[in-house]
Amino acid sequence: MPPSRDQAGAKNATKNAAQIEREARRATRVEASYQAKKRGALKRRFTKIGAGVAGVALLVAAYVFAPEFASYSPGSEGRLIEGVQTYTNITGHVTGPVTYPQTPPAGGEHNPAWLNCGIYSEPVPSVYGVHSLEHGAVWVTYDPALSPTELEALRMHLPSSYVVMSPFSGLPTPIVLSAWNVQLSVESAADERIPLFFEEYWRSERVPEPGALCSGGIDGAGRVS
Amino acid sequence: MEQDESPSTGTGRGAIVVTALVTAVVVGAAAYSLGRMSAPGRPVPGNTSAEAGFARDMQVHHIQGVEMAMIIREGTEDEGVRLLAYDIATTQAHQAGQLYGWLVEWRLRQAGSEPPMTWMMAPDPAGDHTAHAMGALMPGMATSAQMAELSTASGVEAERLFLSLMIAHHQGALEMAEAVLDRTNHPGAVTFADAVLLSQASEIDLMTRMLADRNE
Numbered sequence: 001m002p003p004s005r006d007q008a009g010a011k012n013a014t015k016n017a018a019q020i021e022r023e024a025r026r027a028t029r030v031e032a033s034y035q036a037k038k039r040g041a042l043k044r045r046f047t048k049i050g051a052g053v054a055g056v057a058l059l060v061a062a063y064v065f066a067p068e069f070a071s072y073s074p075g076s077e078g079r080l081i082e083g084v085q086t087y088t089n090i091t092g093h094v095t096g097p098v099t100y101p102q103t104p105p106a107g108g109e110h111n112p113a114w115l116n117c118g119i120y121s122e123p124v125p126s127v128y129g130v131h132s133l134e135h136g137a138v139w140v141t142y143d144p145a146l147s148p149t150e151l152e153a154l155r156m157h158l159p160s161s162y163v164v165m166s167p168f169s170g171l172p173t174p175i176v177l178s179a180w181n182v183q184l185s186v187e188s189a190a191d192e193r194i195p196l197f198f199e200e201y202w203r204s205e206r207v208p209e210p211g212a213l214c215s216g217g218i219d220g221a222g223r224v225s
Numbered sequence: 226m227e228q229d230e231s232p233s234t235g236t237g238r239g240a241i242v243v244t245a246l247v248t249a250v251v252v253g254a255a256a257y258s259l260g261r262m263s264a265p266g267r268p269v270p271g272n273t274s275a276e277a278g279f280a281r282d283m284q285v286h287h288i289q290g291v292e293m294a295m296i297i298r299e300g301t302e303d304e305g306v307r308l309l310a311y312d313i314a315t316t317q318a319h320q321a322g323q324l325y326g327w328l329v330e331w332r333l334r335q336a337g338s339e340p341p342m343t344w345m346m347a348p349d350p351a352g353d354h355t356a357h358a359m360g361a362l363m364p365g366m367a368t369s370a371q372m373a374e375l376s377t378a379s380g381v382e383a384e385r386l387f388l389s390l391m392i393a394h395h396q397g398a399l400e401m402a403e404a405v406l407d408r409t410n411h412p413g414a415v416t417f418a419d420a421v422l423l424s425q426a427s428e429i430d431l432m433t434r435m436l437a438d439r440n441e
Contacts, residue, residue, distance in 0.1 A: 050248070054248050054252050057249075057252050057256070058252050058255055058256050058259070059256075060256075061252065061253060061256030061257070061260070062255075062256040062257075062259040062260040063260065064256075064260070065256055065257045065259075065260030066260035136335075159336060159341075160285060160341070161285055161288065161289075198336050199334055199336045199337070199338060200334060200336075202334075202335060202336040203325075203335035203336065204334075204335070205325075205329050205335075210325065211318075211321065211322050211325055213288065213291060213292065213295075215292045215295075216292060216295050216296075225369050
């Protein structure tokens with residue numbers, strides 16, 4: 001005899017109730033294990049983040065705590081001043097005349113005697129001037145037609161030694177500063193690159209004979225000081 | 226769930242705070258030693274430091290000393306003066322090279338970004354010496370007129386001139402050496418300045434006697 005609809009319904013209901021309870025228990029277990037897993041994952045994640053933060057903090061703090069290195073701004077390590085030309089002239093002593101590839105010369109073969117550093121009112125022989133560049137001097141050349149005001153302003157830039165200043169015909173610009181294998185052409189004495197050029201290249205260690213004297217050589221004509 | 230965790234929350238937070246603090250201290254200590262060990266033994270003098278200023282200005286000073294010594298060595302026959310000149314020229318050329326080398330090693334240029342002698346104008350920390358006056362000449366330097374006079378003089382006259390110029394020159398060096406000692410504890414600079422004080426003071430005595438002999 002088949003069960004009545006009511007009986008079947010009750011049985012079904014009982015079964016359903018039991019099933020629901022089982023499912024609920026399972027869901028709780030699943031949820032609990034899920035939460036546990038989640039907590040574990042969270043913990044691992046926090047550990048990873050913590051280690052990461054500690055690592056970054058270590059690097060940052062190590063950098064901050066490292067003793068400061070020499071501070072140096074203008075010109076600076078290999079940073080070129082805008083407009084400075086560099087050359088690869090050779091060196092050597094010759095007694096005859098030399099044709100220089102740059103005007104004015106910025107290095108190359110030269111006379112065994114060097115030009116005494118100083119201010120000259122007349123052009124100086126390049127074969128001597130180039131030898132002074134080899135000793136670390138800066139050679140400041142100017143157009144002979146440069147105004148006295150500009151000339152005076154230019155003189156204000158000069159250090160007390162290791163500098164030759166002289167008029168030079170045929171310059172590309174009114175004023176040209178040369179050191180061994182480097183050169184800067186400027187239009188006026190007010191150009192702010194002039195002090196930077198001196199700071200970067202005056203008595204540079206990148207000359208063939210750094211520290212050799214710029215006196216005890218020969219004087220050109222018209223030495224003013 | 227919420228109830229599950231709430232009792233442990235207090236201890237959890239405490240543990241986190243302690244862990245964070247310990248980690249911070251450990252990281253700090255490790256970073257400090259790492260930073261110190263990975264960098265050069267001591268910080269290098271900067272571009273406007275007294276050490277760099279001294280290295281630059283003392284070179285200018287010494288190089289003029291070399292020039293004066295070379296001039297008199299060619300300008301006199303007196304063996305005593307020629308020998309002294311040789312001694313001064315080689316010593317001062319060597320010392321100028323040492324100073325040049327410091328600047329190279331410190332990655333600084335031979336020319337400073339400030340006018341010469343600026344480092345000596347800064348008040349000295351101990352306050353027992355007066356600072357160098359603005360615009361004043363470097364102490365003891367001979368003028369270009371005096372240099373020209375020395376070049377053209379000869380005999381005892383040249384020797385007298387050389388000795389009096391060099392005495393003043395050495396006294397200027399003493400002043401600069403004392404000025405840097407007031408402003409530095411850099412071992413190289415201290416050793417150098419001490420050597421200048423010792424040797425140039427004794428040479429001043431010698432030259433004073435030699436000058437007196439020539440004034441009799």
